[in-house]
């Protein structure tokens with residue numbers, strides 16, 4: 176019931192006014208802390224994300240493009256139907272943060288078939304990744320690591336490797352320059368998976 180006495184009413188109002196400021200003050204401080212916390216941590220999250228983002232970027236596994244063509248050597252030593260030459264592919268490698276120019280990306284076996292068409296194979300063994308070479312005594316391609324062997328076109332002769340050697344697109348430019356669209360593939364799988 177409402178008091179009709181002016182002194183009682185005044186005393187109630189004074190007590191209420193003393194109670195509320197601390198609560199309001201606490202809420203204001205909490206809100207300020209929250210805003211300050213968000214303001215401080217958002218840039219940290221952005222910076223952290225920028226640093227780590229290369230890790231989550233998809234590696235370059237798409238089909239080779241024009242930019243992944245590499246000059247590997249000249250046709251001088253090749254004769255139609257003759258043995259392959261092993262040539263190194265020098266290019267630029269990128270990991271998450273760093274670019275390494277002028278390093279060996281791999282090797283290719285290049286030859287001319289009987290019609291003079293260029294045949295190019297990635298020399299990386301499809302078994303476990305050793306380098307395959309030409310074995311002249313058998314006129315075949317041979318991997319010394321676990322004795323996988325292949326025809327000059329890359330077909331496997333035994334079941335040690337899970338698939339044939341990986342064939343790569345190559346072309347001759349400017350008369351005698353061999354250019355290869357180089358790509359490495361995962362070893363040890365039946366499926367050809369770019370890496």
Ligand code: FES
Nearest residue numbers: 300302303318321
């Ligand atoms: S790595 Fe070539 S046969 Fe094993």
